[in-house]
Amino acid sequence: MKYRIRNATIQDIEKILVMLRKAHPCDPRYLAMDAREYIKKFMREPYYKTSNHILLFNDEDLVGELLASPDVGYGILKNNSLGLRLNILPEHISTYTITLLLQTVEKIAQEQGFVELQVTLDSEDKLKEFLEAQGFKYDSSGYWMVKEDCTLPVLQNMQGFVVRHIKQDEIFQFYKTVNLAFSTDENWKPYEYEEFAQKYIYPEYVDFNGYFVALDGEKFVGTVVAWAHNSPNAIFPGGEIRALGVLPEYRNKGIGSFLLARALEFLISRRITKFYLGTDSYNTPALAIYRRFGFRVWREHLRYKKRIG
Ligand SMILES: CC(C)(COP(=O)(O)OP(=O)(O)OC[C@H]1O[C@@H](n2cnc3c(N)ncnc32)[C@H](O)[C@@H]1OP(=O)(O)O)[C@@H](O)C(=O)NCCC(=O)NCCS
Numbered sequence: 178m179k180y181r182i183r184n185a186t187i188q189d190i191e192k193i194l195v196m197l198r199k200a201h202p203c204d205p206r207y208l209a210m211d212a213r214e215y216i217k218k219f220m221r222e223p224y225y226k227t228s229n230h231i232l233l234f235n236d237e238d239l240v241g242e243l244l245a246s247p248d249v250g251y252g253i254l255k256n257n258s259l260g261l262r263l264n265i266l267p268e269h270i271s272t273y274t275i276t277l278l279l280q281t282v283e284k285i286a287q288e289q290g291f292v293e294l295q296v297t298l299d300s301e302d303k304l305k306e307f308l309e310a311q312g313f314k315y316d317s318s319g320y321w322m323v324k325e326d327c328t329l330p331v332l333q334n335m336q337g338f339v340v341r342h343i344k345q346d347e348i349f350q351f352y353k354t355v356n357l358a359f360s361t362d363e364n365w366k367p368y369e370y371e372e373f374a375q376k377y378i379y380p381e382y383v384d385f386n387g388y389f390v391a392l393d394g395e396k397f398v399g400t401v402v403a404w405a406h407n408s409p410n411a412i413f414p415g416g417e418i419r420a421l422g423v424l425p426e427y428r429n430k431g432i433g434s435f436l437l438a439r440a441l442e443f444l445i446s447r448r449i450t451k452f453y454l455g456t457d458s459y460n461t462p463a464l465a466i467y468r469r470f471g472f473r474v475w476r477e478h479l480r481y482k483k484r485i486g
Contacts, residue, residue: 178235178236178269179235179236180233180234180235180240180269180273180274180277181233181234182231182232182233182234182277182278182281183231183232183234184227184228184230184231184232185227185230185231185232185242185244186227187216187220189232189239190212190215190216191212192239193215193232193239193242194207194210194211194212194215195239196239196240196241196242196264196266197242197264199266200264200265200266200267201264205413219244219246224246224247224248224253224372225244225246225248228285229244229245229246229282229285230242230243230244230245231243231244231245231278231281231282233265233269233274233277233278235269240265240266240269240274241263241264241265241266241269241274241278242262242263242264242265243261243262243263243264243278243279243281243282244261244262245259245260245261245262245282245285245286245294246259246260246262247259247260247291247366248260248372249295249297251319251365251455252359252364252365252366252368253365253366253368253372254295254364254365254366255362255363255364255365255366256292256293256363257290257291257292257293258291258292258293258294258295258482259282259286259289259291259293259294259295260295260296260297261282261294261295261296262296263278263296263304265278265304267303270303270304270307271307272307272310275304275307275308275311276311279311282294283485286485287485287486291485292484292485292486293482293483293484293485294313294482294483294485295316295480295481295482296308296313296480296481297319297478297479297480297481298478298479298481299476299477299478299479300477300478300479302479305479305481308481309481311483312483313481313482313483314481314482314483315479315480315481316480316481316482317457317458317459317480318457318458318477318478318479318480319455319456319457319458319477319478319480320455320456320457320458320464320474320475320476320477320478321453321454321455321474321475321476321477321478322453322454322455322456322467322472322473322474322475323415323451323452323453323472323473323475324441324451324452324453324470324471324472324473325450325451325452326450326471327441327445327450328471329438329441329442329470330434330438330469330470332431332434332435332438333431335391335430335431335432335435337393338391338392338393338398338427338430338432338435339391339392340389340390340391340392340399340432340435340436340439341389341390341392342385342386342388342389342390343385343388343389343390345385347390347397348378348385348388349370350397351388351390351397351400352368352370352373352377353397354390354397354398354399354400354422354424355368355373355400355420355422356368357422357424358399358400358422358423358424358425359420359422360425361425362460363459364457377402377419377420382404382405382406383404384404384405386443387402387403387404387405387440387443387444388400388401388402388403389401389402389403389436389439389440389443391423391427391432391435391436393427398423398424398427398432399422399423399424399427399432399433399436400420400421400422400436401418401419401420401421401422401436401437401439401440402418402419402420402440403416403417403418403419403440403441403443403444404416404417404419405444405447405449407447407448407449413453414451415449415450415451415452415453416441416444416447416449416451416452416453417452417453417454418437418440418441418452418453418454419454421433421436421437421440421454421463423436428462429462433462433463433466434466434469434470437466437467437470438470441470452472453475454467454472458477
């Protein structure tokens, strides 16, 4: 079989979407996505460049792709690390096709000053053994967790702290607090304000009534976001919890649990009874809280890393 690679252009989007749906037949993200949404998400400078989106053709058929960006959906990677979205149709997975894509991206990554590649795979993904053969090593897992009941644990009183809705003019302070709370995470960089706004202010499902802050006096010390995806067109119908964070010096006082409870109460008041969130296998404190609240792991993604250069 004759394979060739080239960079993606805007004209390729429909083809790419067809290929992604073939590679992930049940993935709601790609089923619902159209070209406009694709451009907004995956062709946006500065984190996405067409030079970093490589397509694999077999004769005229698009059979694989590799998209390299430090923005991996949940945030921007730290440590000069480049995230890869790698998809090859199963019948075209081979040492040859993988090497072709990875060698190209390694070269690009080095030219752009990146020192590490990261890729996340479903636990059943056939690409696993091929990546290991290319020097990728398992690092950690990302979890999607789900809770399908409305019971909340009994929480102790938080002495001296208050949790309340944010006001519209407090969004910038809220953003700053999210960045400070997540600064201890080894994988994620602080958001630029515009990046934060694209995820947390502009989308049509944003409702600031679901944004809560914890206060020590006047000081913002914790954050949480609850999104109600309850329209029939929602990709995951249910409530999504995001940006649960507490400043390092305020942790282990029950603030995170209190914030999560308020976020879930908000969603329940919007008649939502199924909740989900994403977290990492190394995030022991977060996992402890989520399990206590009745969340269980629904899907696991394996994160592989490779140092380059
Ligand atoms: C996760 C986070 C929000 C928790 O906030 P918090 O105010 O400390 O939370 P709480 O005090 O309510 O609860 C902390 C829980 O973690 C547990 N915990 C803390 N450190 C732990 C550790 N190293 N190992 C195991 N459990 C730990 C505590 O025992 C407690 O669980 P318990 O109530 O069952 O005893 C906070 O650690 C944080 O901001 N982390 C960085 C941002 C982040 O990763 N957010 C989650 C994104 S998915």
